[in-house]
Amino acid sequence: MAKADFETPELQEYVDVPELVEDTMVHLSPFVAKPDHNTDLNFPGELVEDWHDKALAKLDDLRGRFRSLQVYLDSCVKCGSCTDKCHYFLGTKDPKNMPVGRQDLLRKVYRRYFTFAGKYFPKLVGAKDLTRETLDEWYSYYHQCSQCRRCSVFCPYGIDTAEISMAAREILDSIGYGQKYCNEIIAKVNKIGNNLGLPGPALADTLEGLEEDVEDETGVAVKYPLDVKGADILLVTPSADFFAEPHVDGLIGYGKVFHEAGVSWTISSYASEAANFGMFIGSYENMRRVSLRIRKAALDLGVKRIVFGECGHAWRVAYAFLNTLAGPFDFLDPKYPVPQHILEFTWDQIQKGNLKLDKSANDDKVLTFHDSCNVARATRMGDKPGGQLEIPRNVIKAVCNNFVDMHHDTIGEKTFCCGGGGGLLTDDLMEIRVKGALPRMTALKNVMEEEGVTHMAAICAICKSQFTKVLPYYGMDMNQIVSIHQLVSEAIILTGQNSGDEEDEEGDEEDDDPDA
Amino acid sequence: MAIEIEGKTLETDEEGYLVNLKDWVPAVADAMAKEDDLELTDEHWDIINFLREYYDEYQIAPAVRVLTKAVGKKMGKEKGNSKYLYALFPYGPGKQACRFAGLPKPTGCI
Numbered sequence: 001m002a003k004a005d006f007e008t009p010e011l012q013e014y015v016d017v018p019e020l021v022e023d024t025m026v027h028l029s030p031f032v033a034k035p036d037h038n039t040d041l042n043f044p045g046e047l048v049e050d051w052h053d054k055a056l057a058k059l060d061d062l063r064g065r066f067r068s069l070q071v072y073l074d075s076c077v078k079c080g081s082c083t084d085k086c087h088y089f090l091g092t093k094d095p096k097n098m099p100v101g102r103q104d105l106l107r108k109v110y111r112r113y114f115t116f117a118g119k120y121f122p123k124l125v126g127a128k129d130l131t132r133e134t135l136d137e138w139y140s141y142y143h144q145c146s147q148c149r150r151c152s153v154f155c156p157y158g159i160d161t162a163e164i165s166m167a168a169r170e171i172l173d174s175i176g177y178g179q180k181y182c183n184e185i186i187a188k189v190n191k192i193g194n195n196l197g198l199p200g201p202a203l204a205d206t207l208e209g210l211e212e213d214v215e216d217e218t219g220v221a222v223k224y225p226l227d228v229k230g231a232d233i234l235l236v237t238p239s240a241d242f243f244a245e246p247h248v249d250g251l252i253g254y255g256k257v258f259h260e261a262g263v264s265w266t267i268s269s270y271a272s273e274a275a276n277f278g279m280f281i282g283s284y285e286n287m288r289r290v291s292l293r294i295r296k297a298a299l300d301l302g303v304k305r306i307v308f309g310e311c312g313h314a315w316r317v318a319y320a321f322l323n324t325l326a327g328p329f330d331f332l333d334p335k336y337p338v339p340q341h342i343l344e345f346t347w348d349q350i351q352k353g354n355l356k357l358d359k360s361a362n363d364d365k366v367l368t369f370h371d372s373c374n375v376a377r378a379t380r381m382g383d384k385p386g387g388q389l390e391i392p393r394n395v396i397k398a399v400c401n402n403f404v405d406m407h408h409d410t411i412g413e414k415t416f417c418c419g420g421g422g423g424l425l426t427d428d429l430m431e432i433r434v435k436g437a438l439p440r441m442t443a444l445k446n447v448m449e450e451e452g453v454t455h456m457a458a459i460c461a462i463c464k465s466q467f468t469k470v471l472p473y474y475g476m477d478m479n480q481i482v483s484i485h486q487l488v489s490e491a492i493i494l495t496g497q498n499s500g501d502e503e504d505e506e507g508d509e510e511d512d513d514p515d516a
Numbered sequence: 517m518a519i520e521i522e523g524k525t526l527e528t529d530e531e532g533y534l535v536n537l538k539d540w541v542p543a544v545a546d547a548m549a550k551e552d553d554l555e556l557t558d559e560h561w562d563i564i565n566f567l568r569e570y571y572d573e574y575q576i577a578p579a580v581r582v583l584t585k586a587v588g589k590k591m592g593k594e595k596g597n598s599k600y601l602y603a604l605f606p607y608g609p610g611k612q613a614c615r616f617a618g619l620p621k622p623t624g625c626i
Binding site: 031181184185188194195196197198199201202205206209210213238239240242243244245247248275311425427428461462465 | 530531574575576578579580581582585598610611622623624625626
């Protein structure tokens with residue numbers, strides 16, 4: 001099973017805009033959600049009989065609720081700016097993977113039923129009836145969009161394909177045609193508290209194991225606390241951080257930073273997930289339900305601050321929506337941002353001189369950094385514009401001697417998606433994941449060849465898993481992807497750490513932590 | 517989908533995982549491995565048995581680090597890493613080994 005039945009694109013010096021080949025990806029659709037996953041999310045179990053009318057009613061409802069959607073559907077002038085900006089188009093040549101092509105799948109139906117011209121002169125304005133074929137096309141191509149919003153950076157009208165894709169998925173869910181990967185996972189969060197379905201006792205066992213490992217390695221009893229009432233900080237991190245590699249090395253790093261900062265912190269078994277797939281399926285209600293778990297955990301544990309771990313879309317939900325979804329957070333300490341990103345926390349500690357760092361611990365690597373789409377284009381860190389791009393790099397440079405950026409058209413706000421975001425990180429979509437990774441793989445290969453880069457750091461669980469999986473398709477090594485806090489973890493010298501070799505001479509200035 | 521084991525038809529999901537975990541017998545692992553062009557050795561079985569025991573206790577597959585640590589303790593430190601596990605289960609210890617062991621597929625951002 002799971003053998004590749006598609007060709008991995010060949011890496012060239014740069015990604016050429018391909019000549020169009022129609023329908024190269026029309027065969028690819030993710031597995032459909034099982035009835036109980038749908039009903040857990042308050043959607044019909046399976047495709048309803050009157051799906052045609054229900055789908056149109058939902059579209060009508062959404063364009064009323066979200067003014068942005070109506071504007072996006074109306075305002076495209078077919079200028080062509082977006083056409084070569086999507087990684088999935090560049091990797092597949094399929095015109096329906098051009099942002100405008102993707103938008104038009106919904107737009108043509110909108111025009112047919114909700115505009116004067118489309119009702120009476122459909123052919124003139126590209127308006128089309130909603131048919132079963134259209135529905136299947138929506139299901140296929142709206143699950144070939146990672147909602148990364150790169151195209152929207154280049155659209156002169158600011159049309160955000162991600163929102164159109166979210167709306168389409170919401171329509172599909174509302175008629176019982178949901179995606180297995182997302183809906184099964186959201187149902188698990190509602191039942192168990194995280195995407196993995198990792199129950200409290202397993203989480204406790206895993207964290208205890210980490211404590212043992214860190215103490216074995218350093219001689220310092222760094223704690224990874226669970227459900228500690230009265231702790232100052234609630235850490236909300238993607239459950240992949242407990243489970244997978246390289247993610248867990250980042251979690252070890254967060255714990256070391258908290259330890260050295262001298263703050264008390266805890267993970268919650270009830271809200272043991274930062275990810276919020278409610279955003280991927282465009283469901284405000286589900287996004288809210290998942291967010292409310294964080295509020296409840298913060299109240300039950302009596303924490304003063306909430307800090308998010310390395311997770312791209314979670315930081316978008318947290319930064320942009322958490323307060324309206326689950327606020328007000330007036331019970332938290334107003335001296336700190338609500339919520340705060342772990343990189344903001346760590347950068348702050350570095351600037352205050354609270355962390356003792358040995359950069360040479362990472363001298364075996366030359367690093368580059370992959371900006372996560374949701375962090376780069378939808379959020380901020382720190383108190384200056386662009387902080388979400390600068391702070392991760394500042395932290396890397398504070399813990400590593402060798403850092404090089406990839407080509408400027410592929411980073412920052414123009415960053416290319418890893419290829420697995422937006423609910424596509426599932427084996428049944430491997431073909432689009434591999435092909436969509438083409439632009440990032442090209443940029444990485446170039447800095448490897450030209451600058452000797454050996455590793456790429458990321459700050460998103462999806463990016464880390466996606467790259468681990470797709471790097472080998474492009475002849476690179478899965479271990480080249482690392483977490484930023486893994487780098488921090490390597491460089492940090494814990495107070496009282498047994499150094500293994502020489503440097504015991506530092507007993508004099510033990511950086512104690514007056515503030516933090 | 518389904519898999520034929522010892523004259524019985526066992527239901528599997530679209531990705532080849534057993535639908536009913538209670539259906540599992542060792543022959544399931546052998547049959548699934550054969551489909552993946554793998555021959556199961558004692559080393560494979562050590563992992564599969566550990567996964568099943570862990571699942572019994574915690575209702576979830578072990579985290580990669582929990583697994584590598586257990587393997588390292590039992591079979592020597594040089595084997596306690598994911599490289600060793602990937603050599604045994606090329607499609608990933610989390611996913612391929614879980615399938616052979618009759619556990620549900622781990623989900624999430626992994």
